[in-house]
Amino acid sequence: MENPNDLPFWIKVNDETRQQSSTRNLLVGIPELISLASHWYTLYPGDIIMTGTPDGVAPVNCGDVMEAWIDRIGTMRVSVS
Numbered sequence: 001m002e003n004p005n006d007l008p009f010w011i012k013v014n015d016e017t018r019q020q021s022s023t024r025n026l027l028v029g030i031p032e033l034i035s036l037a038s039h040w041y042t043l044y045p046g047d048i049i050m051t052g053t054p055d056g057v058a059p060v061n062c063g064d065v066m067e068a069w070i071d072r073i074g075t076m077r078v079s080v081s
Contacts, residue, residue, distance in 0.1 A: 004030040009070040011056070019056035023070075026051060 010020040023030060037049050060066060064080040
């Protein structure tokens, strides 16, 4: 796998890019985030570790479709209800 500390990602709402960055911009690297989280609780396959957000935060509304992509991992699509 590519270096987890240098993976590009984006978030779109209704096909409009709202956020775009890279894991290299995280204040705490991926290995340390996993270590910290696993110290406090058991991690299972599919778990998500929330880290904060780059510029671009904006409201979403019922009916919006959010799509998040991270290089080498894949895409997650969520309909807001």
